[in-house]
Amino acid sequence: MEPSPSVEAIVRERIARLDRFHDRITSCAVTIEAPHRHGPHGKLYRAQVDVTVPGREVVIGREHEENRAHEDVYVAIRDSFEAARRLLEDIVRKSGQGVADQFPDGCAYAVPRVFQVVFDQLDPGESAKVIDQLPVPLRNLWPDVARRAS
Numbered sequence: 001m002e003p004s005p006s007v008e009a010i011v012r013e014r015i016a017r018l019d020r021f022h023d024r025i026t027s028c029a030v031t032i033e034a035p036h037r038h039g040p041h042g043k044l045y046r047a048q049v050d051v052t053v054p055g056r057e058v059v060i061g062r063e064h065e066e067n068r069a070h071e072d073v074y075v076a077i078r079d080s081f082e083a084a085r086r087l088l089e090d091i092v093r094k095s096g097q098g099v100a101d102q103f104p105d106g107c108a109y110a111v112p113r114v115f116q117v118v119f120d121q122l123d124p125g126e127s128a129k130v131i132d133q134l135p136v137p138l139r140n141l142w143p144d145v146a147r148r149a150s
Contacts, residue, residue, distance in 0.1 A: 007032065007074075007077070010074060010077060011030050011032075011077060014077065014078075015028050015030070017081070018051065018084060018088060021085050021088040021089050021092065022051075022053055022088040022091065022092055024053050024054055025051055025053055025088075026053060026054065027050075027051070027052040028049065028050070028051045028052070029050040030048065030049050030050070030077075031047070031048040032045060032046070032047050032048075032073065032076070032077065033045065033046045033048075034046075034073075043071065044066070044067070044068070044070045044071060044076075045070050045071070045076035045077075046061055046070070047061050047076040047077045047079070047080040048060065048061035048080065049080045049081055049083075051084055051088065056091060058087050058088065058091070060080045060081075060083045060084045060087065061076075061080040061083070067079070111138070118130070
């Protein structure tokens with residue numbers, strides 16, 4: 001399908017909305033096709049949304065649906081993005097990454113504060129042992145004051 005400014009605008013708006021449902025989207029590609037005519041009803045549009053998040057790629061609209069509502073390109077876009085939203089919500093729910101919704105700055109806000117509470121309860125030697133046992137990404141979230149003391 002030839003690019004249209006109005007279709008492009010709605011796709012960009014829908015992509016921006018997906019960020020609300022998963023805060024770690026690394027890429028999003030959208031393909032819109034009008035593959036073939038179906039009898040007197042005309043073209044059925046297909047909107048494919050390909051979203052990548054860490055450890056997962058979600059592709060919606062790969063299969064061509066016989067949905068007469070998809071004679072309207074905007075309905076095809078809406079349906080594909082709604083399906084992508086639902087899948088992203090499922091991914092977040094299953095992975096526990098919804099923590100970002102509970103804290104202003106997500107995990108980067110909460111984890112150091114939890115570690116600070118732990119640090120306040122430990123002797124410096126014990127603190128060093130805990131830090132050494134953490135995977136590097138978590139170790140980097142340990143409060144600076146705790147790392148200096150250990």
